[in-house]
Amino acid sequence: MTTPATQTPSQAVEAVPAQRRTPQEISDVSVIVGGQGGDGTLTVVDLLGRYFRKRGLYVYTSRNTLSRIRGGHADASVRACRDSRAAIKAKADLLLAFDQEAIDVVRADLDPGALVLYDSTSFKADYPNSLGFPFATLVGGQLGQPIYKNTAAYGAIAVLMGFDDAVVRQVIEERFKRRGPEALDKNLKALELGRQAALAVPAAVNRWSLAEGDAHDLILTTGNQATALGFVVGGGRFFAGYPITPATEIMEYLMRYLPAYHGVVRQGEDELASINMVIGAATTGTRAMTSTSGPGLSLMTEGIGHAGTAELGILVADCQRVGPSTGQPTRHEQSDLAHLAHLGHGEFPKFILSPGSAEDCFYMTVDALNLAEKWRLPVLLLLDQALCQNASTVPAFDLSKVKVERPSLLTADQVAKQAEYKYYAFSPTGISPFAPVGTPGVTSQITGNEHDEWGHVSVNPVNRNKMMEKRMGKLIQARDELPRPRYFGHKEARIGLIGYGSTSGPILEAMDVLDAEGIVTKYLQARTLFPVQEESLGPFFDSVDLAFVVEHNYTGQLARLLREEMPRYHAKLRSILKYDGFSFRAPDIAGPIREAVHGTKR
Amino acid sequence: MVQSAKPTANTWCPGCGDFGVLAAAKKALVDLKIPPHEAVLVGGIGCSGGIHNFIDVNGVHALHGRLLAQAIGLKLSNPQLTVIAAGGDGDGYAIGMGHFMHAFKKNASILYIVMNNETYGLTKGQASPTSRLGFEGNIEVPFDAILTALSIPTGAFVARTFSGDPKTMTAVLSEALQFNRDHRGYAFVEDLSPCVTYNDTFKEWREKIVNIEKLPGYDPTDRSAVFRLCTETMNAGKIPVGVMHRPGKPSDAASNPLELKLLPDMVGPARADIALEHNLPAYQKLLATAG
Numbered sequence: 001m002t003t004p005a006t007q008t009p010s011q012a013v014e015a016v017p018a019q020r021r022t023p024q025e026i027s028d029v030s031v032i033v034g035g036q037g038g039d040g041t042l043t044v045v046d047l048l049g050r051y052f053r054k055r056g057l058y059v060y061t062s063r064n065t066l067s068r069i070r071g072g073h074a075d076a077s078v079r080a081c082r083d084s085r086a087a088i089k090a091k092a093d094l095l096l097a098f099d100q101e102a103i104d105v106v107r108a109d110l111d112p113g114a115l116v117l118y119d120s121t122s123f124k125a126d127y128p129n130s131l132g133f134p135f136a137t138l139v140g141g142q143l144g145q146p147i148y149k150n151t152a153a154y155g156a157i158a159v160l161m162g163f164d165d166a167v168v169r170q171v172i173e174e175r176f177k178r179r180g181p182e183a184l185d186k187n188l189k190a191l192e193l194g195r196q197a198a199l200a201v202p203a204a205v206n207r208w209s210l211a212e213g214d215a216h217d218l219i220l221t222t223g224n225q226a227t228a229l230g231f232v233v234g235g236g237r238f239f240a241g242y243p244i245t246p247a248t249e250i251m252e253y254l255m256r257y258l259p260a261y262h263g264v265v266r267q268g269e270d271e272l273a274s275i276n277m278v279i280g281a282a283t284t285g286t287r288a289m290t291s292t293s294g295p296g297l298s299l300m301t302e303g304i305g306h307a308g309t310a311e312l313g314i315l316v317a318d319c320q321r322v323g324p325s326t327g328q329p330t331r332h333e334q335s336d337l338a339h340l341a342h343l344g345h346g347e348f349p350k351f352i353l354s355p356g357s358a359e360d361c362f363y364m365t366v367d368a369l370n371l372a373e374k375w376r377l378p379v380l381l382l383l384d385q386a387l388c389q390n391a392s393t394v395p396a397f398d399l400s401k402v403k404v405e406r407p408s409l410l411t412a413d414q415v416a417k418q419a420e421y422k423y424y425a426f427s428p429t430g431i432s433p434f435a436p437v438g439t440p441g442v443t444s445q446i447t448g449n450e451h452d453e454w455g456h457v458s459v460n461p462v463n464r465n466k467m468m469e470k471r472m473g474k475l476i477q478a479r480d481e482l483p484r485p486r487y488f489g490h491k492e493a494r495i496g497l498i499g500y501g502s503t504s505g506p507i508l509e510a511m512d513v514l515d516a517e518g519i520v521t522k523y524l525q526a527r528t529l530f531p532v533q534e535e536s537l538g539p540f541f542d543s544v545d546l547a548f549v550v551e552h553n554y555t556g557q558l559a560r561l562l563r564e565e566m567p568r569y570h571a572k573l574r575s576i577l578k579y580d581g582f583s584f585r586a587p588d589i590a591g592p593i594r595e596a597v598h599g600t601k602r
Numbered sequence: 603m604v605q606s607a608k609p610t611a612n613t614w615c616p617g618c619g620d621f622g623v624l625a626a627a628k629k630a631l632v633d634l635k636i637p638p639h640e641a642v643l644v645g646g647i648g649c650s651g652g653i654h655n656f657i658d659v660n661g662v663h664a665l666h667g668r669l670l671a672q673a674i675g676l677k678l679s680n681p682q683l684t685v686i687a688a689g690g691d692g693d694g695y696a697i698g699m700g701h702f703m704h705a706f707k708k709n710a711s712i713l714y715i716v717m718n719n720e721t722y723g724l725t726k727g728q729a730s731p732t733s734r735l736g737f738e739g740n741i742e743v744p745f746d747a748i749l750t751a752l753s754i755p756t757g758a759f760v761a762r763t764f765s766g767d768p769k770t771m772t773a774v775l776s777e778a779l780q781f782n783r784d785h786r787g788y789a790f791v792e793d794l795s796p797c798v799t800y801n802d803t804f805k806e807w808r809e810k811i812v813n814i815e816k817l818p819g820y821d822p823t824d825r826s827a828v829f830r831l832c833t834e835t836m837n838a839g840k841i842p843v844g845v846m847h848r849p850g851k852p853s854d855a856a857s858n859p860l861e862l863k864l865l866p867d868m869v870g871p872a873r874a875d876i877a878l879e880h881n882l883p884a885y886q887k888l889l890a891t892a893g
């Protein structure tokens with residue numbers, strides 16, 4: 001059988017000016033790679049990410065930003081920047097396309113000056129500024145397998161962007177050395193084929209000159225991985241969950257991590273089983289967690305309420321996605337907050353914490369475990385798809401900043417010195433120090449029925465009042481220990497922004513955009529969403545004329561919660577909302593603020 | 603001696619079948635010399651689910667239908683504990699049916715006792731999953747937990763007992779608990795436990811029960827043989843009781859107890875040392891694998 005290589009021209013297909021141009025200096029670049037699932041789009045993004053990091057640039061990668069299921073289309077993007085940017089760039093500079101669909105799907109996301117680099121083996125790009133090389137035929141002819149086309153494409157991009165040859169090669173070596181000498185050799189050859197093809201086209205060489213950065217010693221990680229690592233380090237030893245996008249990776253990481261630490265991970269038959277296994281584990285004094293997304297959270301709600309009234313410290317991570325019902329499982333939204341803030345039937349205390357970056361996910365998961373155990377209640381870690389699954393460069397996690405504290409836990413020795421041991425003993429803080437089930441010399445009664453201090457069912461109205469006040473009082477007692485907001489921007493600014501989770505990245509970028517236009521802003525990154533932190537939010541609202549609440553949902557759930565809890569600031573709040581399944585990009589946030597400012601001036 | 607939660611006064615109707623289970627469970631725990639702090643009784647919702655209040659061990663009152671999941675979480679976190687889940691037929695076979703099936707798959711070494719009275723007693727006598735045709739207008743075929751259990755190819759211990767025969771029940775529960783304590787896997791016992799108020803079947807069941815162990819061809823290691831004996835007995839209008847499945851030896855292929863695989867050292871999550879300073883080198887290695 002003849003290889004396609006003999007039948008297809010191996011020359012470049014050009015739709016760009018033929019002469020060599022002066023390299024364009026660039027310090028913030030975004031590359032999208034798109035094709036059919038299996039084209040290796042993620043491989044190219046991974047290789048580029050590795051290169052950029054070696055050049056001291058901050059990296060942010062995302063996938064699922066577009067449909068992955070329909071037509072088998074898959075794409076991923078990587079952004080490299082001298083500044084720390086945890087957001088997708090407003091417009092991409094380069095698209096590597098393995099088919100026409102990849103171009104059509106992202107056309108609107110390309111910068112007017114963007115170049116489409118494509119594999120001309122099977123199609124001619126319908127795009128004005130494009131450059132095609134028959135990557136599949138090139139590598140197919142020389143190496144016998146077209147699958148190395150993505151490495152060849154990486155080689156061509158390296159030429160386009162004026163990458164350092166030695167570092168380009170080093171990236172390939174690091175990435176493929178574990179696959180054995182043959183795979184490494186073929187990838188190095190594919191790299192060279194891609195490079196030579198591009199070098200033969202003058203217009204392709206050094207179109208860009210990428211700035212170097214000073215961001216070294218960073219790690220590239222996702223919120224899901226950081227949460228899983230935080231769970232281990234925070235002493236988490238039991239995890240039960242049910243597969244659900246975009247939360248599944250937390251379970252998968254923990255399946256790898258936990259067994260080495262006497263930990264157990266079980267996949268439940270559903271979310272009901274998962275939350276209840278976690279509840280069972282918590283009774284033994286084990287730090288336990290589940291992770292889920294909207295549909296699973298709905299099923300877990302009864303269990304979370306049970307933990308609240310039975311006073312069991314558990315951790316539930318909600319990786320929000322587009323809802324309701326099955327919604328858009330792979331897409332981004334922040335639409336569970338209203339449900340969580342008013343969670344369940346009956347009334348019980350819970351904390352809702354929201355880390356603002358992958359780095360924050362790590363440390364906050366540890367804090368959440370400490371808080372859940374100390375205050376003996378469910379803690380909800382509110383994440384979102386972009387935070388969970390997009391990867392960003394963050395400082396390496398530092399164990400010296402981590403504390404594992406267990407003040408409510410009674411050891412066997414401590415219990416033995418007491419005259420009596422009541423699982424639900426009244427106390428000024430509402431915390432009953434507890435001995436895990438299995439502690440020698442004592443037994444516990446643990447129940448979701450209203451109970452007395454011993455855990456015996458009680459319908460006594462005086463006891464009911466005292467127990468409600470004990471449990472609900474934790475929301476006030478714990479206030480000083482909950483994660484505080486982080487503040488960014490100009491202290492004197494009269495325009496404020498409020499957001500949580502992954503919106504922090506685009507918010508900070510939008511503030512820089514506005515800053516350059518002379519519009520000064522400041523930003524309160526909320527890290528505890530419930531109980532609502534009036535002590536921080538009040539002074540912030542007092543200091544501004546307008547506060548933009550930035551969130552991914554239709555009804556402005558965070559803004560509504562703030563209005564509900566702090567009605568006096570009603571008139572100051574404006575919502576910036578997005579619910580199309582995509583993350584904010586800086587212009588989405590800067591635009592409405594600019595309009596409001598100029599509107600005010602007129 | 604530290605004073606901690608003590609059993610409360612019983613609230614069941616006089617003559618309730620559940621008293622038989624309570625007495626048998628107490629005796630089995632004493633016979634096996636299991637100290638109260640090492641045993642946990644996870645109760646479901648319904649009259650029978652209150653059983654954890656009436657016995658001097660740790661008690662956990664689970665959500666309706668979720669007792670198995672909580673019991674499995676408990677056991678896997680602390681494999682030293684003796685964990686009994688106990689509830690009714692509505693709790694286990696209706697709202698908790700998903701967990702009923704998967705508990706066999708999960709095969710944790712816990713004992714699950716279902717007190718089957720063929721009705722929802724606490725809500726005053728509605729039809730339950732095991733109610734016969736015509737009971738309170740029931741038009742659905744009754745569910746049979748033993749036939750279902752036998753159809754799941756695991757190494758679980760399976761038995762059916764009758765509250766009117768406390769002696770046999772005590773022996774069966776003792777065997778089941780010892781099976782658990784040897785980490786051989788899951789044990790399921792359905793007890794026929796009449797509701798004297800809404801479905802008093804004591805007399806009828808006493809007449810109808812057939813000890814399957816006495817039938818020709820009985821072999822508790824042969825699930826298909828026992829299945830056949832059960833269906834034949836039921837077809838004759840009788841109710842089979844006895845040990846329905848007893849795996850031959852711990853090394854049986856089907857017997858693959860979860861905690862032995864998951865927790866070879868038996869430390870388990872609850873007793874793991876999570877102090878940061880004792881884990882630093884390992885954590886540093888772990889963090890080095892990130893990104």
